[in-house]
Amino acid sequence: MKNSSLLLACYVLIFLSCSTKKSENTLTKEEIEDGWELLFDGKTTNNWKTFNGGAVTGWKVINGELHNSGVGTDHGGDIITKKQYTNFELYLEWKVAPESNSGIFYHVQEGLTDAIYESAPEYQLIDDNGWPDKLEAWQHSGANYGMNAPKNAKLKPINEWNTTRVIVNGPHVEHWLNGSLVVEYELWTDQWLQNKAASKWADTPDYGMAKTGHIGLQDHGGLTMFRNIKIREL
Template identity: 70%
Template sequence: MKHLIYFVMSALLLTVAGCTPKEPEINTLTKKEIAEGWELLFDGKSLSNWKTFNGGEVTGWKIVDGILHNSGVGADHGGDIITKKEFQNFELYVEWKIAAESNSGIFYHCQEGVVNAIYESAPEYQLIDDKGWPTKLKDSQYSGSNYDMNAPVNAEVVPIDEWNKTRILVDGPHVEHWLNGKKVVEYELWSDDWKARKEESKWRDKPYYGMSKSGHIGLQDHGGLTMFRNMKIREIK
Protein backbone atom coordinates (compact mmCIF):
# COMPACT_ATOMS: atom_id res chain seq x y z
CA MET A 1 0.00 0.00 0.00
CA LYS A 2 2.83 2.40 0.89
CA HIS A 3 4.45 1.67 -2.45
CA LEU A 4 1.18 2.42 -4.27
CA ILE A 5 0.75 5.75 -2.41
CA TYR A 6 4.35 6.71 -3.18
CA PHE A 7 3.80 5.83 -6.87
CA VAL A 8 0.60 7.91 -7.09
CA MET A 9 2.20 10.92 -5.35
CA SER A 10 5.25 10.76 -7.62
CA ALA A 11 3.02 10.64 -10.67
CA LEU A 12 1.05 13.64 -9.43
CA LEU A 13 4.23 15.64 -8.82
CA LEU A 14 5.48 14.85 -12.30
CA THR A 15 2.14 15.88 -13.77
CA VAL A 16 2.16 19.18 -11.88
CA ALA A 17 5.77 19.85 -12.93
CA GLY A 18 4.82 19.15 -16.53
CA CYS A 19 1.98 21.67 -16.32
CA THR A 20 4.15 24.49 -14.99
CA PRO A 21 4.03 27.33 -17.54
CA LYS A 22 7.27 27.65 -19.45
CA GLU A 23 8.87 31.08 -19.51
CA PRO A 24 8.48 32.49 -23.03
CA GLU A 25 11.70 32.78 -24.99
CA ILE A 26 12.90 36.37 -25.11
CA ASN A 27 14.25 38.40 -28.04
CA THR A 28 12.51 36.26 -30.65
CA LEU A 29 9.75 36.76 -33.21
CA THR A 30 6.82 34.46 -33.91
CA LYS A 31 5.94 33.43 -37.46
CA LYS A 32 2.91 35.73 -37.21
CA GLU A 33 5.10 38.70 -36.20
CA ILE A 34 7.51 38.04 -39.04
CA ALA A 35 4.60 37.91 -41.49
CA GLU A 36 3.35 41.23 -40.08
CA GLY A 37 6.73 42.86 -40.78
CA TRP A 38 8.25 42.97 -37.30
CA GLU A 39 12.03 42.95 -36.96
CA LEU A 40 14.21 42.59 -33.87
CA LEU A 41 16.33 45.55 -32.80
CA PHE A 42 18.17 43.38 -30.25
CA ASP A 43 18.69 39.61 -30.47
CA GLY A 44 20.02 39.18 -26.92
CA LYS A 45 23.51 38.30 -28.18
CA SER A 46 25.05 41.33 -29.87
CA LEU A 47 24.67 45.05 -30.45
CA SER A 48 25.29 44.82 -34.17
CA ASN A 49 22.19 46.94 -34.88
CA TRP A 50 23.36 49.76 -32.60
CA LYS A 51 26.00 52.47 -32.36
CA THR A 52 26.90 55.29 -29.99
CA PHE A 53 25.08 58.56 -30.63
CA ASN A 54 27.44 60.87 -32.57
CA GLY A 55 30.06 58.15 -32.28
CA GLY A 56 31.06 54.64 -33.23
CA GLU A 57 31.03 51.23 -31.60
CA VAL A 58 28.95 50.83 -28.44
CA THR A 59 30.98 50.81 -25.22
CA GLY A 60 29.97 50.45 -21.58
CA TRP A 61 26.62 48.75 -22.26
CA LYS A 62 26.47 45.05 -21.31
CA ILE A 63 24.45 42.01 -22.32
CA VAL A 64 23.66 39.78 -19.33
CA ASP A 65 21.66 36.58 -19.92
CA GLY A 66 20.05 38.08 -23.00
CA ILE A 67 19.18 41.36 -21.27
CA LEU A 68 20.67 44.69 -22.35
CA HIS A 69 22.02 46.79 -19.45
CA ASN A 70 22.99 50.43 -19.86
CA SER A 71 26.28 51.43 -18.29
CA GLY A 72 24.88 53.94 -15.81
CA VAL A 73 27.47 56.13 -14.14
CA GLY A 74 31.14 55.51 -13.51
CA ALA A 75 34.35 54.94 -15.39
CA ASP A 76 32.71 52.70 -18.01
CA HIS A 77 29.92 55.14 -18.84
CA GLY A 78 29.13 54.52 -22.49
CA GLY A 79 26.57 57.20 -23.31
CA ASP A 80 23.37 57.07 -25.33
CA ILE A 81 23.03 54.58 -28.17
CA ILE A 82 20.98 54.60 -31.37
CA THR A 83 19.96 52.15 -34.07
CA LYS A 84 22.14 52.18 -37.15
CA LYS A 85 18.96 52.13 -39.22
CA GLU A 86 16.60 55.11 -39.46
CA PHE A 87 12.81 54.85 -39.27
CA GLN A 88 10.00 57.18 -40.27
CA ASN A 89 6.58 55.68 -39.45
CA PHE A 90 6.58 52.68 -37.14
CA GLU A 91 5.27 50.75 -34.18
CA LEU A 92 7.96 50.07 -31.55
CA TYR A 93 7.70 47.57 -28.70
CA VAL A 94 10.15 47.47 -25.78
CA GLU A 95 10.17 45.78 -22.38
CA TRP A 96 12.16 47.57 -19.68
CA LYS A 97 12.98 47.36 -15.99
CA ILE A 98 14.62 50.11 -13.97
CA ALA A 99 16.65 50.06 -10.76
CA ALA A 100 15.80 52.21 -7.75
CA GLU A 101 16.31 55.97 -8.27
CA SER A 102 17.28 55.45 -11.90
CA ASN A 103 16.28 57.41 -14.98
CA SER A 104 16.39 56.66 -18.71
CA GLY A 105 14.39 57.12 -21.90
CA ILE A 106 13.53 55.90 -25.38
CA PHE A 107 14.01 58.37 -28.25
CA TYR A 108 12.75 58.43 -31.80
CA HIS A 109 13.64 60.40 -34.97
CA CYS A 110 17.12 61.04 -33.52
CA GLN A 111 19.41 63.13 -35.71
CA GLU A 112 23.21 62.99 -35.57
CA GLY A 113 25.64 65.71 -36.49
CA VAL A 114 23.35 68.69 -35.88
CA VAL A 115 23.17 68.53 -32.06
CA ASN A 116 25.53 67.56 -29.25
CA ALA A 117 22.94 65.76 -27.11
CA ILE A 118 20.38 63.24 -28.31
CA TYR A 119 17.48 64.95 -26.53
CA GLU A 120 18.07 68.21 -28.41
CA SER A 121 16.59 66.65 -31.56
CA ALA A 122 14.58 63.62 -30.47
CA PRO A 123 11.32 63.39 -28.50
CA GLU A 124 11.70 61.16 -25.44
CA TYR A 125 9.45 58.50 -23.97
CA GLN A 126 10.42 58.84 -20.30
CA LEU A 127 11.53 55.89 -18.15
CA ILE A 128 12.05 56.56 -14.44
CA ASP A 129 11.61 55.10 -10.98
CA ASP A 130 8.25 56.86 -10.51
CA LYS A 131 7.69 55.81 -6.92
CA GLY A 132 11.24 55.93 -5.60
CA TRP A 133 12.64 59.04 -7.28
CA PRO A 134 14.18 61.16 -4.47
CA THR A 135 12.88 64.56 -5.62
CA LYS A 136 9.46 65.80 -6.70
CA LEU A 137 8.68 65.14 -10.37
CA LYS A 138 6.67 67.31 -12.73
CA ASP A 139 3.67 65.64 -14.34
CA SER A 140 5.53 65.51 -17.65
CA GLN A 141 8.48 63.67 -16.08
CA TYR A 142 6.76 60.42 -15.12
CA SER A 143 7.20 57.16 -17.01
CA GLY A 144 5.36 57.14 -20.31
CA SER A 145 5.41 60.91 -20.73
CA ASN A 146 6.63 62.77 -23.78
CA TYR A 147 9.35 64.27 -21.63
CA ASP A 148 8.67 67.89 -20.61
CA MET A 149 5.90 68.12 -23.21
CA ASN A 150 2.98 65.74 -22.50
CA ALA A 151 2.15 64.22 -19.12
CA PRO A 152 0.94 60.60 -19.10
CA VAL A 153 -2.71 59.95 -18.23
CA ASN A 154 -3.67 56.93 -16.08
CA ALA A 155 -0.13 55.52 -16.38
CA GLU A 156 0.82 52.71 -14.02
CA VAL A 157 4.28 51.19 -13.74
CA VAL A 158 4.67 47.66 -12.42
CA PRO A 159 6.69 46.87 -9.26
CA ILE A 160 10.34 47.73 -9.68
CA ASP A 161 11.48 44.10 -10.05
CA GLU A 162 9.02 43.39 -12.90
CA TRP A 163 9.07 44.23 -16.61
CA ASN A 164 7.15 47.19 -18.00
CA LYS A 165 5.78 46.98 -21.54
CA THR A 166 6.09 50.03 -23.78
CA ARG A 167 4.64 50.67 -27.21
CA ILE A 168 5.33 53.78 -29.29
CA LEU A 169 3.34 54.45 -32.43
CA VAL A 170 4.52 57.11 -34.91
CA ASP A 171 2.44 57.58 -38.07
CA GLY A 172 3.19 60.88 -39.78
CA PRO A 173 2.57 63.61 -37.21
CA HIS A 174 0.46 61.30 -35.02
CA VAL A 175 2.23 59.84 -31.96
CA GLU A 176 0.94 57.52 -29.23
CA HIS A 177 2.69 56.35 -26.05
CA TRP A 178 1.42 53.12 -24.46
CA LEU A 179 2.46 51.74 -21.07
CA ASN A 180 1.46 48.30 -19.83
CA GLY A 181 -1.49 48.04 -22.17
CA LYS A 182 -2.85 51.59 -21.71
CA LYS A 183 -2.56 54.54 -24.05
CA VAL A 184 -1.12 57.25 -21.79
CA VAL A 185 -0.05 60.00 -24.23
CA GLU A 186 -1.31 61.10 -27.65
CA TYR A 187 -0.20 64.14 -29.64
CA GLU A 188 0.29 65.57 -33.11
CA LEU A 189 3.77 66.71 -34.04
CA TRP A 190 4.04 70.28 -35.36
CA SER A 191 0.43 71.14 -34.44
CA ASP A 192 -0.44 74.45 -32.77
CA ASP A 193 -0.75 72.63 -29.45
CA TRP A 194 2.66 70.99 -29.93
CA LYS A 195 4.28 74.34 -30.82
CA ALA A 196 2.75 75.99 -27.73
CA ARG A 197 4.01 73.20 -25.48
CA LYS A 198 7.49 73.46 -26.99
CA GLU A 199 7.57 77.21 -26.30
CA GLU A 200 6.83 76.51 -22.63
CA SER A 201 9.32 73.64 -22.32
CA LYS A 202 13.08 73.30 -22.02
CA TRP A 203 13.16 72.76 -25.81
CA ARG A 204 12.03 76.29 -26.79
CA ASP A 205 15.60 77.27 -27.71
CA LYS A 206 16.37 73.95 -29.44
CA PRO A 207 15.52 74.48 -33.13
CA TYR A 208 16.04 70.84 -34.11
CA TYR A 209 13.89 69.35 -31.36
CA GLY A 210 11.11 67.20 -32.80
CA MET A 211 11.45 68.65 -36.31
CA SER A 212 12.68 65.61 -38.22
CA LYS A 213 10.19 63.29 -39.94
CA SER A 214 12.53 60.30 -39.65
CA GLY A 215 15.61 59.20 -37.74
CA HIS A 216 17.17 56.68 -35.39
CA ILE A 217 15.66 54.96 -32.35
CA GLY A 218 17.68 55.81 -29.23
CA LEU A 219 18.19 54.49 -25.69
CA GLN A 220 19.41 56.78 -22.93
CA ASP A 221 22.35 56.09 -20.64
CA HIS A 222 21.51 58.80 -18.15
CA GLY A 223 21.87 57.66 -14.56
CA GLY A 224 21.54 54.39 -12.67
CA LEU A 225 20.65 51.05 -14.23
CA THR A 226 17.98 50.37 -16.85
CA MET A 227 17.50 47.00 -18.53
CA PHE A 228 15.91 46.28 -21.92
CA ARG A 229 14.66 43.20 -23.73
CA ASN A 230 12.23 42.15 -26.49
CA MET A 231 12.90 45.26 -28.57
CA LYS A 232 11.17 45.00 -31.91
CA ILE A 233 9.82 47.35 -34.55
CA ARG A 234 7.34 47.24 -37.41
CA GLU A 235 7.54 49.88 -40.10
CA ILE A 236 4.27 51.45 -41.25
CA LYS A 237 4.33 51.85 -45.02
Protein backbone atom coordinates in the same frame (compact mmCIF):
# COMPACT_ATOMS: atom_id res chain seq x y z
CA MET B 1 -6.03 3.97 -12.40
CA LYS B 2 -8.23 7.04 -12.48
CA ASN B 3 -5.73 9.00 -10.36
CA SER B 4 -2.86 7.91 -12.61
CA SER B 5 -4.69 9.17 -15.71
CA LEU B 6 -5.40 12.50 -14.03
CA LEU B 7 -1.76 12.83 -13.02
CA LEU B 8 -0.62 12.04 -16.57
CA ALA B 9 -3.00 14.68 -17.95
CA CYS B 10 -1.52 17.26 -15.56
CA TYR B 11 2.00 16.41 -16.68
CA VAL B 12 0.98 16.79 -20.34
CA LEU B 13 -0.55 20.23 -19.66
CA ILE B 14 2.57 21.38 -17.80
CA PHE B 15 4.80 20.14 -20.64
CA LEU B 16 2.71 21.88 -23.29
CA SER B 17 2.64 25.17 -21.37
CA CYS B 18 6.43 25.09 -20.94
CA SER B 19 7.14 24.06 -24.52
CA THR B 20 4.95 26.81 -25.98
CA LYS B 21 6.35 29.61 -23.83
CA LYS B 22 7.93 32.21 -26.09
CA SER B 23 11.67 32.68 -25.64
CA GLU B 24 12.96 36.14 -24.80
CA ASN B 25 14.44 38.28 -27.60
CA THR B 26 12.89 36.17 -30.36
CA LEU B 27 10.08 36.62 -32.85
CA THR B 28 7.23 34.21 -33.43
CA LYS B 29 6.32 33.08 -36.94
CA GLU B 30 3.26 35.35 -36.77
CA GLU B 31 5.36 38.37 -35.76
CA ILE B 32 7.75 37.78 -38.64
CA GLU B 33 4.82 37.55 -41.05
CA ASP B 34 3.48 40.82 -39.61
CA GLY B 35 6.78 42.58 -40.39
CA TRP B 36 8.40 42.74 -36.96
CA GLU B 37 12.19 42.83 -36.72
CA LEU B 38 14.37 42.39 -33.65
CA LEU B 39 16.53 45.32 -32.60
CA PHE B 40 18.21 43.27 -29.87
CA ASP B 41 18.96 39.55 -30.17
CA GLY B 42 19.82 39.02 -26.51
CA LYS B 43 23.49 38.48 -27.33
CA THR B 44 24.95 41.44 -29.20
CA THR B 45 24.54 45.16 -29.92
CA ASN B 46 25.00 44.64 -33.65
CA ASN B 47 21.97 46.78 -34.58
CA TRP B 48 23.20 49.75 -32.55
CA LYS B 49 25.84 52.46 -32.54
CA THR B 50 26.77 55.33 -30.25
CA PHE B 51 24.93 58.61 -30.84
CA ASN B 52 27.26 60.90 -32.84
CA GLY B 53 29.89 58.17 -32.62
CA GLY B 54 30.96 54.68 -33.55
CA ALA B 55 30.77 51.28 -31.91
CA VAL B 56 28.80 50.76 -28.69
CA THR B 57 30.89 50.93 -25.52
CA GLY B 58 29.94 50.82 -21.86
CA TRP B 59 26.65 49.01 -22.48
CA LYS B 60 26.58 45.32 -21.54
CA VAL B 61 24.56 42.26 -22.50
CA ILE B 62 23.86 40.24 -19.34
CA ASN B 63 21.64 37.14 -19.32
CA GLY B 64 19.76 38.27 -22.41
CA GLU B 65 19.27 41.82 -21.13
CA LEU B 66 20.75 45.03 -22.51
CA HIS B 67 22.13 47.13 -19.65
CA ASN B 68 23.28 50.71 -19.99
CA SER B 69 26.54 51.55 -18.25
CA GLY B 70 24.84 52.56 -14.99
CA VAL B 71 26.78 54.20 -12.19
CA GLY B 72 30.54 54.15 -12.64
CA THR B 73 33.40 55.31 -14.80
CA ASP B 74 32.65 53.17 -17.86
CA HIS B 75 30.04 55.58 -19.24
CA GLY B 76 29.07 54.56 -22.75
CA GLY B 77 26.71 57.34 -23.73
CA ASP B 78 23.40 57.14 -25.57
CA ILE B 79 22.96 54.58 -28.35
CA ILE B 80 20.86 54.61 -31.51
CA THR B 81 19.80 52.09 -34.13
CA LYS B 82 21.96 51.93 -37.22
CA LYS B 83 18.78 51.99 -39.29
CA GLN B 84 16.38 54.93 -39.49
CA TYR B 85 12.58 54.68 -39.22
CA THR B 86 9.73 56.98 -40.23
CA ASN B 87 6.38 55.37 -39.35
CA PHE B 88 6.58 52.44 -36.96
CA GLU B 89 5.40 50.55 -33.91
CA LEU B 90 8.14 49.97 -31.34
CA TYR B 91 7.83 47.46 -28.50
CA LEU B 92 10.24 46.81 -25.64
CA GLU B 93 10.39 45.77 -22.01
CA TRP B 94 12.38 47.68 -19.38
CA LYS B 95 13.07 48.17 -15.71
CA VAL B 96 15.17 50.70 -13.84
CA ALA B 97 17.29 50.33 -10.73
CA PRO B 98 16.32 52.45 -7.70
CA GLU B 99 16.77 56.21 -8.26
CA SER B 100 17.61 55.70 -11.94
CA ASN B 101 16.15 57.13 -15.11
CA SER B 102 16.52 56.78 -18.86
CA GLY B 103 14.54 57.35 -22.04
CA ILE B 104 13.54 56.10 -25.47
CA PHE B 105 13.93 58.45 -28.43
CA TYR B 106 12.62 58.41 -31.97
CA HIS B 107 13.42 60.33 -35.17
CA VAL B 108 16.91 60.96 -33.77
CA GLN B 109 19.19 63.00 -36.03
CA GLU B 110 22.96 63.01 -35.60
CA GLY B 111 25.23 65.97 -36.10
CA LEU B 112 22.75 68.64 -35.03
CA THR B 113 23.60 68.68 -31.33
CA ASP B 114 25.75 66.93 -28.74
CA ALA B 115 22.66 66.04 -26.69
CA ILE B 116 20.28 63.42 -28.08
CA TYR B 117 17.33 64.90 -26.17
CA GLU B 118 17.72 68.22 -28.02
CA SER B 119 17.17 66.41 -31.31
CA ALA B 120 14.33 64.00 -30.65
CA PRO B 121 11.18 63.44 -28.58
CA GLU B 122 11.66 61.17 -25.56
CA TYR B 123 9.50 58.53 -23.93
CA GLN B 124 10.50 58.92 -20.28
CA LEU B 125 11.64 56.01 -18.07
CA ILE B 126 12.25 56.66 -14.37
CA ASP B 127 11.91 55.29 -10.86
CA ASP B 128 8.73 57.31 -10.22
CA ASN B 129 8.23 56.19 -6.65
CA GLY B 130 11.84 56.21 -5.48
CA TRP B 131 13.19 59.32 -7.20
CA PRO B 132 14.73 61.53 -4.48
CA ASP B 133 13.38 64.83 -5.83
CA LYS B 134 9.85 65.96 -6.64
CA LEU B 135 8.98 65.14 -10.24
CA GLU B 136 7.11 67.42 -12.60
CA ALA B 137 4.09 65.78 -14.27
CA TRP B 138 5.98 65.58 -17.58
CA GLN B 139 8.89 63.75 -15.90
CA HIS B 140 6.98 60.61 -14.97
CA SER B 141 7.39 57.30 -16.80
CA GLY B 142 5.52 57.22 -20.09
CA ALA B 143 5.63 61.00 -20.54
CA ASN B 144 6.65 62.76 -23.70
CA TYR B 145 9.47 64.28 -21.67
CA GLY B 146 9.19 68.03 -21.25
CA MET B 147 5.97 68.21 -23.26
CA ASN B 148 3.12 65.83 -22.37
CA ALA B 149 2.40 64.28 -18.96
CA PRO B 150 1.14 60.67 -18.89
CA LYS B 151 -2.44 59.92 -17.85
CA ASN B 152 -3.51 56.82 -15.89
CA ALA B 153 0.01 55.39 -16.02
CA LYS B 154 0.58 52.36 -13.80
CA LEU B 155 4.14 51.25 -13.19
CA LYS B 156 5.19 47.78 -12.11
CA PRO B 157 7.19 47.37 -8.88
CA ILE B 158 10.83 48.36 -9.23
CA ASN B 159 12.08 44.79 -9.76
CA GLU B 160 9.51 43.85 -12.41
CA TRP B 161 9.51 44.42 -16.17
CA ASN B 162 7.37 47.14 -17.71
CA THR B 163 6.13 46.99 -21.30
CA THR B 164 6.27 49.97 -23.64
CA ARG B 165 4.87 50.63 -27.08
CA VAL B 166 5.57 53.74 -29.11
CA ILE B 167 3.50 54.23 -32.25
CA VAL B 168 4.49 56.92 -34.74
CA ASN B 169 2.37 57.24 -37.87
CA GLY B 170 2.90 60.52 -39.68
CA PRO B 171 2.30 63.27 -37.12
CA HIS B 172 0.31 60.98 -34.80
CA VAL B 173 2.19 59.59 -31.77
CA GLU B 174 1.01 57.25 -29.02
CA HIS B 175 2.82 56.23 -25.82
CA TRP B 176 1.65 52.96 -24.24
CA LEU B 177 2.71 51.72 -20.80
CA ASN B 178 1.82 48.27 -19.49
CA GLY B 179 -1.08 47.96 -21.91
CA SER B 180 -2.58 51.42 -21.38
CA LEU B 181 -2.48 54.45 -23.67
CA VAL B 182 -0.92 57.16 -21.48
CA VAL B 183 0.09 59.91 -23.96
CA GLU B 184 -1.23 60.88 -27.40
CA TYR B 185 -0.24 63.90 -29.48
CA GLU B 186 0.12 65.29 -33.00
CA LEU B 187 3.53 66.51 -34.11
CA TRP B 188 4.05 69.85 -35.86
CA THR B 189 0.52 71.16 -35.31
CA ASP B 190 -0.14 74.67 -34.04
CA GLN B 191 -0.88 73.19 -30.59
CA TRP B 192 2.36 71.18 -30.60
CA LEU B 193 4.36 74.27 -31.60
CA GLN B 194 2.70 76.27 -28.82
CA ASN B 195 3.54 73.53 -26.31
CA LYS B 196 7.14 73.50 -27.52
CA ALA B 197 7.42 77.30 -27.24
CA ALA B 198 6.21 77.08 -23.63
CA SER B 199 8.54 74.22 -22.71
CA LYS B 200 12.25 73.74 -22.04
CA TRP B 201 12.64 73.20 -25.80
CA ALA B 202 11.68 76.78 -26.68
CA ASP B 203 15.28 77.63 -27.63
CA THR B 204 16.03 74.25 -29.23
CA PRO B 205 14.96 74.69 -32.88
CA ASP B 206 15.82 71.15 -34.02
CA TYR B 207 13.85 69.40 -31.28
CA GLY B 208 11.18 67.13 -32.73
CA MET B 209 11.29 68.58 -36.23
CA ALA B 210 12.66 65.55 -38.12
CA LYS B 211 10.17 63.29 -39.90
CA THR B 212 12.45 60.26 -39.86
CA GLY B 213 15.46 59.10 -37.88
CA HIS B 214 17.00 56.61 -35.50
CA ILE B 215 15.55 54.95 -32.40
CA GLY B 216 17.62 55.87 -29.32
CA LEU B 217 18.17 54.57 -25.79
CA GLN B 218 19.55 56.83 -23.09
CA ASP B 219 22.55 56.27 -20.81
CA HIS B 220 21.75 58.95 -18.27
CA GLY B 221 23.21 57.78 -14.98
CA GLY B 222 21.79 54.95 -12.96
CA LEU B 223 21.05 51.50 -14.36
CA THR B 224 18.30 50.71 -16.87
CA MET B 225 17.74 47.26 -18.38
CA PHE B 226 16.03 46.42 -21.69
CA ARG B 227 14.88 43.25 -23.46
CA ASN B 228 12.56 42.12 -26.25
CA ILE B 229 13.22 45.25 -28.32
CA LYS B 230 11.41 44.92 -31.64
CA ILE B 231 9.92 47.18 -34.29
CA ARG B 232 7.71 47.01 -37.35
CA GLU B 233 7.38 49.68 -39.98
CA LEU B 234 3.92 51.01 -40.77
